[in-house]
Amino acid sequence: xxxxxxxxxxxxxxEGDEGAFxxxxxxxxxxxxxxxxxxxxxxxxxxxxxxxxxxxAWRRIPEFRGDASFSTWMYRIVxxxxxxxxxxxxxxxxxxxxxxPPAPEHASSPVRAAESQxxxxxxxxxxxxxTPEQRACWVLRELQGLPYEEIAEIVGSTHQAVRGRVFRAxxxxxxxxxxxx
Amino acid sequence: xxxxxxxEGEDPALPCGRTLSEVWETAEETPDxxxxxxxxxxxxxxxxxxxxxxxxxxxxxxxxxxxxxxxxADRLTARVMDLVxxxxxxxxxxxxxxPADDAWITEAAAAxxxxxxxxxxPTVFAGSCKVVLEVPDGPATVTxxxxxxxxxxxxxxxxxxxxxxxAAADEAVGMTVSGVDVTVVDLIDAxxxxxxxxx
Numbered sequence: 001x002x003x004x005x006x007x008x009x010x011x012x013x014x015e016g017d018e019g020a021f022x023x024x025x026x027x028x029x030x031x032x033x034x035x036x037x038x039x040x041x042x043x044x045x046x047x048x049x050x051x052x053x054x055x056x057a058w059r060r061i062p063e064f065r066g067d068a069s070f071s072t073w074m075y076r077i078v079x080x081x082x083x084x085x086x087x088x089x090x091x092x093x094x095x096x097x098x099x100x101p102p103a104p105e106h107a108s109s110p111v112r113a114a115e116s117q118x119x120x121x122x123x124x125x126x127x128x129x130x131t132p133e134q135r136a137c138w139v140l141r142e143l144q145g146l147p148y149e150e151i152a153e154i155v156g157s158t159h160q161a162v163r164g165r166v167f168r169a170x171x172x173x174x175x176x177x178x179x180x181x
Numbered sequence: 182x183x184x185x186x187x188x189e190g191e192d193p194a195l196p197c198g199r200t201l202s203e204v205w206e207t208a209e210e211t212p213d214x215x216x217x218x219x220x221x222x223x224x225x226x227x228x229x230x231x232x233x234x235x236x237x238x239x240x241x242x243x244x245x246x247x248x249x250x251x252x253x254a255d256r257l258t259a260r261v262m263d264l265v266x267x268x269x270x271x272x273x274x275x276x277x278x279x280p281a282d283d284a285w286i287t288e289a290a291a292a293x294x295x296x297x298x299x300x301x302x303p304t305v306f307a308g309s310c311k312v313v314l315e316v317p318d319g320p321a322t323v324t325x326x327x328x329x330x331x332x333x334x335x336x337x338x339x340x341x342x343x344x345x346x347x348a349a350a351d352e353a354v355g356m357t358v359s360g361v362d363v364t365v366v367d368l369i370d371a372x373x374x375x376x377x378x379x380x
Contacts, residue, residue, distance in 0.1 A: 119239050120236070
């Protein structure tokens with residue numbers, strides 16, 4: 001069963017159709033929540049950030065011209081919001097002071113689950129050492145799986161600068177994780 | 182692809198002459214590159230990156246908790262829509278019936294009724310729908326953009342939508358509509374459009 005495309009729904013939302021906007025929120029909410037959780041390290045903060053981003057998007061959508069896709073546009077609004085939060089947070093941030101709620105353990109054995117959780121925690125701690133911009137580019141690339149071109153559009157930067165940030169983030173994290181193991 | 186300046190000298194060369202960024206990018210773009218396969222320095226650098234990749238996979242897998250994600254998405258949608266409904270944009274008010282009736286409808290509500298009328302046709306999705314008064318008390322003209330399945334002959338599609346919108350204006354809304362302009366903005370290939378999910 002086909003569904004109406006984002007572009008059509010975004011135009012309707014721009015004309016005041018809140019039902020069309022609700023379909024967009026439902027469709028794009030999950031990947032945006034994942035992005036914000038990975039950027040902010042907290043699900044509660046992520047839900048607040050994505051909620052604010054969507055409310056902001058509802059107000060601005062009459063001016064949305066469809067030059068970028070709706071998805072890229074939302075990624076940009078959410079990423080900017082998260083970057084502002086990270087920049088404000090950064091100076092007083094202790095390493096590892098943003099605890100993740102424990103994940104449900106779906107790995108096969110308790111030992112394996114504990115190892116896996118410790119590894120993910122270690123990666124999450126190591127990510128605190130990245131600048132907000134490096135972290136955003138790396139998460140969009142490695143965890144969200146977006147192409148460099150789209151990341152450049154989302155963060156408002158050049159393709160080259162994005163590749164540079166992803167490289168530095170990888171290098172930093174590779175060293176951090178090698179010493180952890 | 183050489184990146185040079187983007188790394189501001191942070192891209193060390195391995196003993197084999199390749200820089201770290203070259204090694205990583207070659208592995209992504211040309212997995213069976215002969216130099217990489219035979220070079221111990223490149224292999225060591227890739228093994229280190231592989232350790233990171235393992236953790237990244239763990240982090241991705243751990244996130245893939247569908248029940249928790251669905252609950253969070255429902256919560257998010259409800260919270261966003263509660264706020265959106267306090268900040269609606271109903272548009273202009275349009276008169277209904279005779280001028281003496283003092284009845285009116287918002288543009289958004291009229292557009293909603295007309296879109297629904299068009300979407301009652303199979304594989305038709307309505308996009309923009311504008312209702313414009315020619316003179317202050319009407320009649321109105323409706324301008325609608327639609328996307329529809331490939332199986333529709335376009336003249337027939339436009340005619341069927343026009344009929345439906347006029348019927349809805351007359352029966353459901355009670356508004357005099359003198360013309361309906363239909364623009365087909367997209368043709369939907371149901372098979373090619375299946376799924377556009379992202380990580």
